[in-house]
Amino acid sequence: MRRPPGRATLLLVVAALLALLGAGNAYAAGYRYWSFWEGDGGKGWTYATQGPSSVRPDDGTVQGFRFSVSEDSQDSAQPRRAPDFGTVCAGTPAEDGLKRIALVIDPGTAADAPDGEEPPAPRTACALVAPDASTAEALASVAKPLRYDSAAMLCAISGYPRSGCGEQVGARPETAKPDGAATASATEGAQDASGDGGPSVGVLAGIGAVLVLGVAAVLRARRRR
Structure with a gap:
């Protein structure tokens, strides 16, 4: 049986989160x-x-x-x-x-x-x-x-x-x-x-959405094991 991609999913969530934070602060x-x-x-x-x-x-x-x-x-x-x-x-x-x-x-x-x-x-x-x-x-x-x-x-x-x-x-x-x-x-x-020059509301909303989707994916992967 193929192992559910729990760790890979989590890494993708982290990468997306860092990208969004960088976009919010770079400009x-x-x-x-x-x-x-x-x-x-x-x-x-x-x-x-x-x-x-x-x-x-x-x-x-x-x-x-x-x-x-x-x-x-x-x-x-x-x-x-x-x-x-x-x-x-x-x-x-x-x-x-x-x-x-x-x-x-x-x-x-x-x-x-x-x-x-x-x-x-x-x-x-x-x-x-x-x-x-x-x-x-x-x-x-x-x-x-x-x-x-x-x-x-x-x-x-x-x-x-x-x-x-x-x-x-x-x-x-x-x-x-x-x-x-x-x-x-x-x-x-x-x-x-x-x-305060921080990330915009849109960036923060995007981060929140990515986190929710990522947590849900990890939980689903764990249930399949």
Whole structure:
């Protein structure tokens, strides 16, 4: 009598399970948007936990913006220029009753650009604004036109990009992350719909179905022995 293929069936179930898990983790959807950063005392960039319209920076602060495709704040690309207030505002003397805000604006790379558009060159600017001005107001003073959506998400700086705002783009390999990946605890604007970047509901459902079928097959094989 031929031996029921219990072990072989179990191995096939395991292989299918691993394949499904790999499919769920190898690719993830991204979002194309302007991320907002704050200079960390000349040490680097920190992902901002509030929007530019809510932050009212002190005199001598550096604020940064980077356009890129990312899944969430954990892999969002930082501005590619250092947050150096002294360099950015060297040619802008202090004035009584005003504050100076250094701005680093990085439109990103061609790989992140919407179809048919080329990103302008990165630039810096020193905004001279009222003491209670927000970052958004400082940005508007040096980089018009700005474009926002109905939820006050920043969509364009100096008219770039021409359209779109935090739109989802096609899935991409997990290894193809933008340069300058950040570690941050909060994000504003576009976020991955799955929340934690894990396998999608469809993948999990497929895994469950394979497991149920595999267990049933093993049980049937054992009863025939």
